[in-house]
Amino acid sequence: MANNSTIEWTEATWNPTTGCDRVSVGCDNCYALTLAKRLKAMGAEKYQNDGDPRTSGPGFGVTVHPQALSIPFSWRQPRLVSVNSMSDLFHARVPLDFVRQVFAVMAATPQHTYQVLTKRAARLQKVADQLDWPDNVWMGVSVENSEVLDRIDDLRHVPATVRFLSCEPLLGPLDDIDLDGIHWVIAGGESGSGHRPLDPDWVIHLRNACQEARVPFFFKQWGGRTPKAGGRTLEGLIWDEMPVRGLATA
Numbered sequence: 337m338a339n340n341s342t343i344e345w346t347e348a349t350w351n352p353t354t355g356c357d358r359v360s361v362g363c364d365n366c367y368a369l370t371l372a373k374r375l376k377a378m379g380a381e382k383y384q385n386d387g388d389p390r391t392s393g394p395g396f397g398v399t400v401h402p403q404a405l406s407i408p409f410s411w412r413q414p415r416l417v418s419v420n421s422m423s424d425l426f427h428a429r430v431p432l433d434f435v436r437q438v439f440a441v442m443a444a445t446p447q448h449t450y451q452v453l454t455k456r457a458a459r460l461q462k463v464a465d466q467l468d469w470p471d472n473v474w475m476g477v478s479v480e481n482s483e484v485l486d487r488i489d490d491l492r493h494v495p496a497t498v499r500f501l502s503c504e505p506l507l508g509p510l511d512d513i514d515l516d517g518i519h520w521v522i523a524g525g526e527s528g529s530g531h532r533p534l535d536p537d538w539v540i541h542l543r544n545a546c547q548e549a550r551v552p553f554f555f556k557q558w559g560g561r562t563p564k565a566g567g568r569t570l571e572g573l574i575w576d577e578m579p580v581r582g583l584a585t586a
Protein backbone atom coordinates (compact mmCIF):
# COMPACT_ATOMS: atom_id res chain seq x y z
CA MET A 337 0.00 0.00 0.00
CA ALA A 338 1.25 3.49 -0.64
CA ASN A 339 0.38 6.98 0.56
CA ASN A 340 -2.76 8.72 1.70
CA SER A 341 -3.97 6.26 4.25
CA THR A 342 -7.55 6.64 5.39
CA ILE A 343 -6.50 5.44 8.85
CA GLU A 344 -7.20 8.50 10.95
CA TRP A 345 -4.01 8.70 12.98
CA THR A 346 -1.47 8.03 10.25
CA GLU A 347 -0.37 9.85 7.15
CA ALA A 348 0.99 6.93 5.16
CA THR A 349 1.14 3.16 5.15
CA TRP A 350 4.14 1.03 4.24
CA ASN A 351 3.92 -2.71 3.62
CA PRO A 352 7.35 -4.36 3.33
CA THR A 353 5.47 -7.61 4.02
CA THR A 354 1.94 -8.62 3.07
CA GLY A 355 -0.29 -11.48 4.16
CA CYS A 356 -1.11 -12.99 7.50
CA ASP A 357 -3.11 -15.65 9.39
CA ARG A 358 -5.90 -15.08 11.90
CA VAL A 359 -4.75 -15.57 15.48
CA SER A 360 -7.54 -14.30 17.75
CA VAL A 361 -11.11 -12.98 17.68
CA GLY A 362 -9.85 -9.51 16.79
CA CYS A 363 -8.98 -10.99 13.39
CA ASP A 364 -12.47 -12.30 12.62
CA ASN A 365 -13.34 -9.40 10.31
CA CYS A 366 -9.79 -8.62 9.15
CA TYR A 367 -10.16 -5.94 6.48
CA ALA A 368 -6.70 -6.75 5.06
CA LEU A 369 -7.74 -10.34 4.34
CA THR A 370 -10.79 -9.14 2.42
CA LEU A 371 -8.84 -6.44 0.60
CA ALA A 372 -6.07 -8.87 -0.39
CA LYS A 373 -8.59 -11.07 -2.15
CA ARG A 374 -9.78 -8.09 -4.18
CA LEU A 375 -6.24 -6.94 -4.93
CA LYS A 376 -5.33 -10.43 -6.14
CA ALA A 377 -8.33 -10.44 -8.48
CA MET A 378 -7.23 -7.04 -9.81
CA GLY A 379 -3.79 -8.52 -10.59
CA ALA A 380 -1.84 -6.55 -7.96
CA GLU A 381 1.69 -7.94 -7.96
CA LYS A 382 2.14 -8.04 -4.18
CA TYR A 383 -1.02 -10.08 -3.64
CA GLN A 384 -0.64 -13.20 -5.77
CA ASN A 385 0.51 -15.57 -3.01
CA ASP A 386 -2.39 -17.46 -1.39
CA GLY A 387 -2.54 -18.26 2.31
CA ASP A 388 -3.95 -21.28 4.15
CA PRO A 389 -7.73 -21.15 3.54
CA ARG A 390 -8.40 -22.10 7.19
CA THR A 391 -6.66 -19.01 8.60
CA SER A 392 -5.86 -16.78 5.64
CA GLY A 393 -7.11 -16.50 2.08
CA PRO A 394 -6.45 -15.67 -1.58
CA GLY A 395 -3.62 -13.18 -2.04
CA PHE A 396 -2.99 -13.15 1.71
CA GLY A 397 -0.12 -15.60 2.05
CA VAL A 398 2.78 -14.18 4.06
CA THR A 399 5.20 -12.62 1.57
CA VAL A 400 8.23 -10.39 2.03
CA HIS A 401 8.84 -7.57 -0.44
CA PRO A 402 12.51 -6.51 -0.47
CA GLN A 403 11.73 -4.04 -3.25
CA ALA A 404 9.44 -2.12 -0.85
CA LEU A 405 12.33 -1.40 1.53
CA SER A 406 13.40 1.69 -0.41
CA ILE A 407 9.98 3.41 -0.34
CA PRO A 408 10.45 5.52 2.84
CA PHE A 409 13.66 7.00 1.40
CA SER A 410 11.58 8.56 -1.38
CA TRP A 411 9.36 10.49 1.04
CA ARG A 412 10.98 13.86 1.56
CA GLN A 413 8.46 15.26 4.03
CA PRO A 414 8.27 13.67 7.49
CA ARG A 415 5.41 11.19 7.74
CA LEU A 416 3.61 9.26 10.39
CA VAL A 417 3.84 5.78 8.89
CA SER A 418 1.70 2.76 9.70
CA VAL A 419 3.93 -0.24 9.07
CA ASN A 420 2.30 -3.34 7.62
CA SER A 421 -1.37 -2.40 7.54
CA MET A 422 -1.70 -5.51 5.30
CA SER A 423 0.30 -7.93 7.44
CA ASP A 424 1.95 -8.55 10.81
CA LEU A 425 5.69 -7.91 10.83
CA PHE A 426 6.23 -10.39 13.69
CA HIS A 427 4.45 -13.29 11.99
CA ALA A 428 6.56 -16.45 12.43
CA ARG A 429 7.03 -16.70 8.67
CA VAL A 430 8.72 -13.32 8.35
CA PRO A 431 12.45 -14.12 8.73
CA LEU A 432 14.20 -12.27 11.53
CA ASP A 433 16.77 -11.06 9.04
CA PHE A 434 14.02 -9.31 7.08
CA VAL A 435 12.57 -7.78 10.25
CA ARG A 436 16.07 -6.42 10.91
CA GLN A 437 16.18 -4.89 7.44
CA VAL A 438 12.83 -3.15 8.07
CA PHE A 439 14.22 -1.75 11.33
CA ALA A 440 17.37 -0.61 9.54
CA VAL A 441 15.26 1.38 7.05
CA MET A 442 13.32 2.98 9.91
CA ALA A 443 16.56 3.92 11.65
CA ALA A 444 17.97 5.39 8.42
CA THR A 445 14.91 7.61 7.88
CA PRO A 446 14.61 9.46 11.21
CA GLN A 447 12.46 12.16 9.60
CA HIS A 448 9.55 9.70 9.72
CA THR A 449 7.76 8.27 12.74
CA TYR A 450 6.80 4.62 12.37
CA GLN A 451 3.96 2.83 14.10
CA VAL A 452 4.38 -0.93 14.14
CA LEU A 453 1.42 -2.94 15.42
CA THR A 454 1.39 -6.68 16.09
CA LYS A 455 -0.74 -9.43 17.53
CA ARG A 456 2.37 -11.68 17.71
CA ALA A 457 3.51 -10.18 21.00
CA ALA A 458 5.28 -13.36 22.12
CA ARG A 459 7.57 -13.35 19.09
CA LEU A 460 8.05 -9.59 19.39
CA GLN A 461 9.26 -10.04 22.95
CA LYS A 462 11.46 -12.98 21.98
CA VAL A 463 13.35 -11.11 19.26
CA ALA A 464 13.24 -7.57 20.69
CA ASP A 465 16.80 -7.67 22.02
CA GLN A 466 18.07 -8.74 18.61
CA LEU A 467 16.78 -5.52 17.04
CA ASP A 468 18.03 -1.94 17.22
CA TRP A 469 15.28 0.38 18.40
CA PRO A 470 15.57 3.90 16.98
CA ASP A 471 13.55 6.65 18.71
CA ASN A 472 11.23 7.05 15.72
CA VAL A 473 9.70 3.56 16.10
CA TRP A 474 6.51 3.29 18.14
CA MET A 475 5.72 -0.31 18.98
CA GLY A 476 2.18 -1.46 19.71
CA VAL A 477 0.16 -4.58 20.38
CA SER A 478 -3.54 -5.17 19.68
CA VAL A 479 -5.67 -5.82 22.74
CA GLU A 480 -9.25 -6.59 21.78
CA ASN A 481 -10.42 -8.29 24.97
CA SER A 482 -9.19 -9.54 28.33
CA GLU A 483 -8.07 -12.89 26.88
CA VAL A 484 -5.07 -11.23 25.26
CA LEU A 485 -3.94 -8.96 28.12
CA ASP A 486 -0.70 -10.97 28.25
CA ARG A 487 0.32 -9.20 25.03
CA ILE A 488 0.80 -6.09 27.17
CA ASP A 489 3.23 -7.96 29.44
CA ASP A 490 5.27 -8.93 26.38
CA LEU A 491 5.24 -5.34 25.10
CA ARG A 492 6.49 -3.98 28.43
CA HIS A 493 9.82 -5.77 27.81
CA VAL A 494 10.38 -4.05 24.46
CA PRO A 495 12.81 -1.10 24.51
CA ALA A 496 10.77 1.15 22.19
CA THR A 497 10.53 4.90 22.85
CA VAL A 498 6.76 4.65 22.63
CA ARG A 499 4.88 1.48 23.57
CA PHE A 500 1.22 1.66 22.65
CA LEU A 501 -1.96 -0.40 22.74
CA SER A 502 -4.49 -0.60 19.93
CA CYS A 503 -7.76 -1.66 21.56
CA GLU A 504 -9.56 -1.81 18.25
CA PRO A 505 -11.89 -3.39 17.59
CA LEU A 506 -12.61 -3.41 21.30
CA LEU A 507 -14.69 -6.56 21.84
CA GLY A 508 -14.96 -6.84 25.60
CA PRO A 509 -14.19 -5.14 28.91
CA LEU A 510 -10.55 -4.66 29.92
CA ASP A 511 -11.24 -4.39 33.64
CA ASP A 512 -7.86 -5.65 34.84
CA ILE A 513 -5.70 -3.73 32.42
CA ASP A 514 -2.26 -2.74 33.73
CA LEU A 515 -0.89 0.33 31.94
CA ASP A 516 2.47 0.39 33.66
CA GLY A 517 5.16 1.09 31.05
CA ILE A 518 2.63 1.96 28.35
CA HIS A 519 2.77 5.39 26.66
CA TRP A 520 -0.40 5.54 24.56
CA VAL A 521 -3.77 3.81 24.17
CA ILE A 522 -5.99 3.88 21.08
CA ALA A 523 -9.51 2.49 21.21
CA GLY A 524 -12.29 2.08 18.69
CA GLY A 525 -15.20 0.04 17.51
CA GLU A 526 -15.49 -2.23 14.53
CA SER A 527 -16.94 -1.19 11.19
CA GLY A 528 -18.32 -3.02 8.18
CA SER A 529 -21.33 -5.22 7.52
CA GLY A 530 -20.46 -7.77 10.24
CA HIS A 531 -19.37 -5.26 12.88
CA ARG A 532 -19.65 -6.31 16.52
CA PRO A 533 -21.09 -3.76 18.96
CA LEU A 534 -18.95 -1.60 21.22
CA ASP A 535 -20.27 -1.16 24.77
CA PRO A 536 -19.73 2.45 25.95
CA ASP A 537 -18.88 1.13 29.44
CA TRP A 538 -15.82 -0.66 28.03
CA VAL A 539 -14.56 2.57 26.46
CA ILE A 540 -15.29 4.71 29.51
CA HIS A 541 -13.52 2.25 31.80
CA LEU A 542 -10.49 2.21 29.52
CA ARG A 543 -10.44 6.00 29.27
CA ASN A 544 -10.63 6.24 33.06
CA ALA A 545 -7.80 3.74 33.47
CA CYS A 546 -5.69 5.87 31.11
CA GLN A 547 -6.47 9.02 33.05
CA GLU A 548 -5.57 7.36 36.33
CA ALA A 549 -2.28 6.09 34.90
CA ARG A 550 -1.65 9.41 33.06
CA VAL A 551 -1.49 7.64 29.71
CA PRO A 552 -2.71 9.59 26.61
CA PHE A 553 -5.96 8.20 25.22
CA PHE A 554 -7.13 8.39 21.61
CA PHE A 555 -10.67 7.38 20.72
CA LYS A 556 -10.94 6.69 16.99
CA GLN A 557 -14.61 5.91 16.45
CA TRP A 558 -17.64 3.98 17.66
CA GLY A 559 -17.84 2.05 14.39
CA GLY A 560 -20.92 0.73 12.64
CA ARG A 561 -21.66 0.02 9.02
CA THR A 562 -19.00 2.57 8.05
CA PRO A 563 -16.08 3.84 10.17
CA LYS A 564 -17.75 7.24 10.59
CA ALA A 565 -21.29 5.96 11.16
CA GLY A 566 -21.26 6.32 14.94
CA GLY A 567 -19.03 9.38 15.18
CA ARG A 568 -16.18 9.63 17.68
CA THR A 569 -17.52 11.64 20.56
CA LEU A 570 -17.17 10.13 24.02
CA GLU A 571 -19.17 11.80 26.79
CA GLY A 572 -19.39 14.93 24.61
CA LEU A 573 -15.67 15.18 23.91
CA ILE A 574 -13.20 14.18 21.21
CA TRP A 575 -10.25 12.23 22.63
CA ASP A 576 -7.20 12.91 20.49
CA GLU A 577 -4.40 12.61 23.01
CA MET A 578 -1.02 11.62 21.62
CA PRO A 579 2.24 10.44 23.20
CA VAL A 580 4.29 13.59 23.70
CA ARG A 581 7.67 11.85 23.70
CA GLY A 582 7.04 10.22 20.35
CA LEU A 583 5.81 13.37 18.66
CA ALA A 584 8.97 15.19 19.65
CA THR A 585 10.90 12.92 17.31
CA ALA A 586 8.54 13.32 14.36
Ligand code: SF4
Pocket residue numbers: 355356357358359360362363366367368369421422423424455
Ligand atom coordinates in the same frame (compact mmCIF):
# COMPACT_ATOMS: atom_id res chain seq x y z
S1 SF4 B 1 -3.11 -10.17 12.81
FE1 SF4 B 1 -3.96 -8.37 11.79
S2 SF4 B 1 -3.47 -8.65 9.60
FE2 SF4 B 1 -3.23 -10.63 10.62
S3 SF4 B 1 -5.21 -11.65 10.31
FE3 SF4 B 1 -5.24 -10.62 12.31
S4 SF4 B 1 -6.19 -8.61 11.91
FE4 SF4 B 1 -5.54 -9.47 9.93
